[in-house]
Amino acid sequence: MPMLRISVEDDHPRLHGSSTPLGPTLRHALSCDPGPVKIMIHGYKYLPGHPIFCPHDGILSRAPRREGPRVVSWPRHLGLRGQQGEGLGISFGWAARGKIWAAYDQADSAGNALALLLADIQRIAPGRCVQLIAHSLGGRVALKAVKQSQPGDVSHAILLAAAEFGSVAKAALTTKAGQQVAVLNVTSRENDLYDFMLERLVRGEGPNRRTLGHGCTRLPNMATLQLDDLRSIAALRQAGYPIAPPQRRVCHWSPYLRPGVFPLYRAFLTGKLPVPHLRAVLPTEIEPRWARFSLRSGLFGPPRGGTGGRLLSQ
Numbered sequence: 472m473p474m475l476r477i478s479v480e481d482d483h484p485r486l487h488g489s490s491t492p493l494g495p496t497l498r499h500a501l502s503c504d505p506g507p508v509k510i511m512i513h514g515y516k517y518l519p520g521h522p523i524f525c526p527h528d529g530i531l532s533r534a535p536r537r538e539g540p541r542v543v544s545w546p547r548h549l550g551l552r553g554q555q556g557e558g559l560g561i562s563f564g565w566a567a568r569g570k571i572w573a574a575y576d577q578a579d580s581a582g583n584a585l586a587l588l589l590a591d592i593q594r595i596a597p598g599r600c601v602q603l604i605a606h607s608l609g610g611r612v613a614l615k616a617v618k619q620s621q622p623g624d625v626s627h628a629i630l631l632a633a634a635e636f637g638s639v640a641k642a643a644l645t646t647k648a649g650q651q652v653a654v655l656n657v658t659s660r661e662n663d664l665y666d667f668m669l670e671r672l673v674r675g676e677g678p679n680r681r682t683l684g685h686g687c688t689r690l691p692n693m694a695t696l697q698l699d700d701l702r703s704i705a706a707l708r709q710a711g712y713p714i715a716p717p718q719r720r721v722c723h724w725s726p727y728l729r730p731g732v733f734p735l736y737r738a739f740l741t742g743k744l745p746v747p748h749l750r751a752v753l754p755t756e757i758e759p760r761w762a763r764f765s766l767r768s769g770l771f772g773p774p775r776g777g778t779g780g781r782l783l784s785q
Contacts (some may be wrong), residue, residue: 473553473763474546475500476527478519478564478589479581484588485521487527487564498595506558507600507626508592509740510585511545512565514607514634515574519564530727531562541724545604548733549740558600563588567608575634575673578608582615587623589616598623602740606631606666606727610683611639618643622651626741629655631681631726632662634669637681637688644690654693655739657732658684660763661699661722667760686757694749697757698726706752707735710744720763 475497476487486493501508513526528536533546533553546552551560565581567574592601593770602626605613610633617625625648633640633656643649666682681687686695697703699717714731726732738744 474533474551474560474562476531476562477565479566479584480582482580484563484591485561489544493713494591494595495780497616499590500559501592501596501599504555504558506556506598507605508559509546509549509551509559509602509604510563510588511549512563512585512605512612514565514605514632515567515571515651517564518568521568524568526564527562527744531564533560541728543728545727549557549604551738560723561588563612564580564597565612566581571669572673572780575611575669576577578611581612583619585616587613588620590621591664593621593624597660600626600717602627602629604629604736604740605633607723608634611627614640614643616638617649618646620648624648625652626760627655629657629736629739631657632659632665633683635683636666637671637683637685640688641690642685644692650692653739654690655736655746655749656683656688657697657698657726658686658695658757659717659719659722659725660758661717661725663760663763664721664779665723667753685760692744692746694753696749696753696754697759698729698732700754700758706754710752712738739764740766 478487484493486496494640502520507513511531517526519525521551529542530545535542535544546560550732551557563585565577566577589601601624603613610630613630614635615627617628622718644652644654662684664679666684669682670680711733715729717725
């Protein structure tokens, strides 16, 4: 089953690198496989068509054309290998380069375009299961689309180190459509520096100027996983989902680079690990910001073993 490469052009979803209308191609792709639609959304610094930073040739490709320490095929690891029955994979590209505040605004527009795509999918294939997985500012794109969508347009959303404020997420996920979305919010104290910079550089919407990574947004349809918390890692291992311990104190990309995360994501998307199960298994509280930089954890030394805020040795 081929994947669709879609990019935002003129505030609308278009086939990437093609003048062919999206509608007929989308209709054909949806008719070829009745399985779920997985829409993958990149984050900051990517730009469709860029010779180096095109997401369709990198992380959102089954076979990335370039190599690098942060390039891993999302489709392949999500089980989209081109076989019948897998469903349809869509790589969703948008202009995410430039200054952070400009990219933050652009993500809002891209979310509107994604909402149009969601509406097209439901118009062509009513009731089709649609799942979103998004990293960084892609989380803002996904949340804006959910807020603009109709109930049932999206079934699941995985937000990986989402660069978005808690108040914005709450506004999206408490709409009638948002309440029907099962959400896995993947955060990490490794991402604290990036969350902190977003809060300082971008004017947040609403009274809550803390990002999702701060753990301040709690909703009944959301499970929050702190990916570098030893308690969470132990609980998931006991549940049958071993995830490698963290290797760095600062890392924005660990939610898709850490060995073991994709089997967990696949289980969540298939319903094998629903939100209530995850909420029952995972700790109710996440560690405070800058926990990795405390004197106890050791700022300049290697991560040390232990519990409650210290990392495993590598």
